[in-house]
Amino acid sequence: MVGFLGHDSTELPPLLNLLAISGSLRAASTNSALVAALAANAPADCRVTVYDGLGRLPIFNPDDEGERTPREAAGLIDAVTRADGVIVSCPEYAHGVPGGMKNALDWLVSRDAAVGKPAMLVHASPLYARAALAEIMRTMSFALHEETALEIALLGKKPVEIEAILAKAENRLAMQNAVQAFADFIRTR
Template identity: 75%
Template sequence: MRQSAPLLNLRAVSTNSALIAALAQNAPPGCRVTVYDGLGRLPIFNPDDEGEQTPAEALALIDAVSDADDVIVSCPEYAHGVPGGLKNTLDWLVSRDAAVGKSAMLVHASPRSLFARAALAEIMRTMSFALYEDVALEIPLLGKKPPEVEKILAEPANRRAMRETVQVFADCIRRQT
């Protein structure tokens, strides 16, 4: 069984978090999407805190990414960039082997996050994630209230798109291994 470790947004009511949660609920048979929700508990990355000084919260992140078969990231865009909380999360993985060769996919809750997408893809490629850019999912949720988001994510076509995207991603990984 493939296990994905999506990285979750900090906001309590986030369209990206809702999309990740829906991916977990709609994972196809043979795939399990386990949501990592510890971004808000991670201390600010400081290279002096690596090694024996690594905080428990950062170790939990590193273990979650290491134990997962792949990583799925959904990211909002702030000021044409990647939000600081997500960048901080990735920084904790830079000097570890957790990201090296780890299959990763980006999914999107906004068609307008083009700058963040490009920046995030560049960061993840630089970290040696095996970024699958041919496999993509975008469900436009920007500006929607939680009840609208739930309704959109529950639509049969969107549920099917989520299942198919995770399945195609898992199949791509299987062919590579």
């Protein structure tokens, strides 16, 4: 059926490009496994790309902004700018936001990339630092989608167990629904 805008109403809406960031550099990271699974289980109208440059970012220095912006930082800023939304899955260290994640956010602070950018937090474990991370991102003017809470308990699991948990039909559906809810949030803003 063709709608009044000339589109076939059975067509999918335009593809949304979402950037997923894990706040952990660990090879066996539960958070990295979760963002990879989100990418693999994304709804048909979303493409989730996993950002893999966190560990290569230099430590943020305001003197290195503008023309002096390092290549890796410019790559992050560009990826966030181009994304329709950002998904963050981050552990906590001593109840705080890990330095690597905060460093990545710091590179975005004085740019436009974060301003009004839809963002969603997902979790591989319960966090005290969730409130701090949400506060940082709201302060940076991310448009945080807080209604959908996706938490898949992976803390302390071995890689083989993580794989099995993330492959469960109910968890795949939960991941798909969470990304779909985020996509709906982005589209209705």
